[in-house]
Amino acid sequence: MPAKKQKLSSDENSNPGDLSGDENDDAVSIESGTNTERPDTPTNTPNAPGRKSWGKGKWKSKKCKYSFKCVNSLKEDHGQPLFGVQFNWHSKEGDPLVFATVGSNRVTLYECHSQGEIRLLQSYVDADHYVGHGNAINELKFHPRDPNLLLSVSKDHALRLWNIQTDTLVAIFGGVEGHRDEVLSADYDLLGEKIMSCGMDHSLKLWRINSKRMINAIKDSYEYNPNKTNRPFVSQKIHFPDFSTRDIHRNYVDCVRWLGDLILSKSCENAIVCWKPGKMEDDIDKIKPSESNVTILGRFDYSQCDIWYMRFSMDFWQKMLALGNQVGKLYVWDLEIEDPHKAKCTTLTHPKCVAAIRQTSFSRDSSILIAVCDDASIWRWDRLR
Incomplete structure (x- = not known):
């Protein structure tokens, strides 16, 4: 209504x-100066297999x-x-x-x-509302190039992609190898070809929407007209992410954003982590689902922010990053x-x-x-x- x-x-x-x-x-x-650290690995074991360690210690810099x-x-x-x-x-x-x-x-x-x-x-x-998720919705994101495509993430462990022009559910991301608990956040990359999601299961998952299967599904969603057919629209069910890791955080992952081909994500650990799937020299568009390596590039440290559902943001040109803590700072x-x-x-x-x-x-x-x-x-x- x-x-x-x-x-x-x-x-x-x-x-x-x-x-x-x-x-x-x-x-x-x-x-102030920097309060970001050269990272150790999440397990605090230097040079773990598949990781790049950038050293320890804090950097001092200009204001x-x-x-x-x-x-x-x-x-x-x-x-x-x-x-x-x-x-x-x-x-x-x-x-x-x-x-x-x-x-x-x-x-x-x-x-x-x-x-x-x-x-x-x-x-x-x-x-007005759409019926689809089986529980609370934790975040919504519009596609950066097609404002009719709306992404929702939910407590029901799944992500859903909607076409709001034709009121169709294009795809459901979740299932066999999907999230095992609430999905708390997700973000499109700048071109709208990839989605990174995160949740209570401590994992981050990459989903590609520029595959032939998804391109055809989005095209079909625009052509679907319920007034001309009695058949419901067939939504794609994507059970397998294109990359997945639990090696970045050890608690709920409640916010994730793309920074070019890098990822910014945070948990209840007083740090935003900058990282990328695979090794430093790997092309993210060629990362395989079996890839287990991650490269941590740095951490943005802060204090008094150990509760979950605290979101950071960047400006339009991705030149600034902002986050608040639980005491108003x-x-x-x-x-x-x-x-x-x-x-x-x-x-x-x-x-x-x-x-x-x-x-x-x-x-x-x-x-x-x-x-x-x-x-x-x-x-x-x-x-x-």
Whole structure:
């Protein structure tokens, strides 16, 4: 059924005045050196078979070139945790900077204005839905090149690819060699040819969607018309991933993102790990399902983040990486480096931001960083040029 739209009055919009001068003075952007390490193996055994060890010890470097200032905050009236936030990256230069948050039973849209203002646009509840998963859905991702293809990952141990234009389920990823517990996160690569998924079973799995089988399935999903046939659409069942490993993390893997041909993933271990399937010289497009090697390139270390379902994000150009911890502190790393273990970090704190930061999102131009928290609060940090 159609979504219910709730337009909110202007007095519910948040102005920079919501933060007093003293509070703004206390918003801190601490420019620190790197807190990333040259990695050991997950088992702490140097030079394990199939691994490349990049040595130990911490790198010292110049200060991070990115600085931010907290200019505004607001709190949604439902008081429930906000688990997701995402800016609209499909806008053009000069368009309003719009982002959406997810909490309770709502999706809420906001617009960022100059001087730190956050204007509430609309709230949606009871949206149209698809029936398919057998349990809670943990993450959604649209295809980077075809916005009609929606990927969902679920507590039912499976991933599903939907065509929202024709309301068809294109494929189910899971089964014989699929995840053995909840799937918590997944991401497309930049070309939309590969999916990397992760979950509670400590594993990360690669699924290719540029195979002949999947290309034909996607094509068929566009041609399917339920008004012209009584037969249901035949969804592909993909039981076998194209690569799988449990050697990166020893706990729930709750966030994964592609960084070129490299992978960034995190668990409840106070570190984001940068790695790639196979050996360093291997072409990822030629990795075989039987491949057991992984190459760990570096770790982005932080503290006080040992609870799960805490998501990191990158900006549109993949030059910055941001993550919040469970006490309201934000970490921003500079990714414009040759080696991941040399990344420089900025730490952002505010005296009134003390709840767990569940997710962050950069505006397309990287000028604004939004963080959402367990106490239903939204925090806006503007980049200082």
